[in-house]
Amino acid sequence: MNITASAIEFNNFELMFEIKYAKVFANQEKGMIICELLTDYIPIDDFKEVFNEISKIVENGKYEKFIFDKRSLRAFHQPSMEWYFLNWKNKMLELGLYKHRKILPEEKWFEKMVMIAKEQIIKNNPDNIIHLLDIKYCNSIEEAILV
DSSP states (O other): OOHHHHHHHHTTOEEEEEETTEEEEEETTTTEEEEEEOSSOOOHHHHHHHHHHHHHHHHTSOOOEEEEEOTTOOOOOHHHHHHIIIIIHHHHHHTTOOEEEEEOOSOHHHHHHHHHHHHHHHHHOTTOOGGGSEEEEESSHHHHHHO
């Protein structure tokens, strides 16, 4: 069993669904959802499908923290990030999901791309909700659960 799996199991997360691109776990008692990406690239329509399924889980429970484990990614896709940032996060905030923990790939170029894209999205969308969100970057599932 890998460390991620043991952290999920130890914290009583339940597997909600698994598809080609992602595994999603939830612990309603702790108010947390974990999305672990499984591939190095996700086409935008599949990305949206994963997050629309996560939306259904959030709508039917009481969640405040979302842990997004992107360590498997090896490609950065700006349109996916924009949709996630401007559409999905807005909808989730309305449902009480305001804590976002992100685990990025170790490659420094990926982190740099995320930060550049985030700055661009904020600049181009001054009415965004980023100031209402609690966003932190973590190195592991264990850390993301705790902070």
